Amino acid sequence: MRDAFRAKGHDAWSCDLEPGNSKYHLQQDVLTVLDRGWDLGIFHPPCTFLANSSSKHLYIDGNKENGRDPSRWHQLHQGAKFFRTLWETEAIDKVVCENPIMLGYAKDIIGDEPTQIIQPWMFGDPYTKRTCLWIRGVEPLIPTYPKWEDCRQALGLPVDAKPKAEVHYAAPGPDRWKKRSLTYPGIASAFADNWG
Known part of the structure; x- marks a missing residue:
């Protein structure tokens, strides 16, 4: 994201607790830099405990009959509060928060529905990954390809081609979360x- 903005001449920076691969990356808590005069904040809060795909993990051994896993519920609440802090920041007028389809419990804490739901194929990448955007201060994105058929034709793919769901089928392992969050x-x- 940072590099896409920089390629167009913008003074864009990334911020994360994880190390970055650029001199335009701040390795620190984003909450400590919100008030630096940014004109647009695009946030990708961690979705591990917020995404609908994590619902079974809210229960002991992934089984609702075993009862709630208190640790996971706590992490859900913490993640939703962090998301809401970014979404509601008064330090930046234009804010976009990105996350996958969210658990109902998380949406209840955040208090707002997404403004827009997009797919990668709408912008020329032949993949599916439903992505929710909470948008404040800017207009919703305008899809390059409103229908999959438009994208398929533009990419010269066979008539029967379908967008790939590679994110959903990412192999298990320690870096799975990174691959799924790209x-x-x-x-x-x-x-x-x-x-x-």
């Missing part, structure tokens, strides 16, 4: 084109 290049470019 932003497709077409979406990053669309953010920069529409909001830069």
Whole structure:
């Protein structure tokens, strides 16, 4: 995302507790830099405990009959509060928060429905990954390809081609969360084109 904005001449920075691969990356808690005069904040709060796909993990051994897993419920509440803090920051006028389809419990804590739901294929990447956007201060994204058929034709794919669900079938392992959280290049470019 940062690189897509920088490629268009914007002074864009990333911020994460994880190390980055650029001199334009701040390795620190994002809450400590919100008040630095940013004109647009695009946030990707961790979704591990917020995503609908995590619902079974709210229960001991992934089984609702075993009762709630108190640790997971606590992490759900913490994650939703962090999301809401970013979404409601008064330090930045234009805010976009990105997350996958969210648990109903998390949405209840956040208190707002997403403004827009997009797919990578809408922006030229032949994949599915329903992505929710909470948008404040800027207009919703304009899809390059409103229908999969438009994207398929533009990419010259066979008539029977379908968008791939590679994120959903990522192999288990320690880096699975990183692979599942990547932003497709077409979406990053669309953010920069529409909001830069």
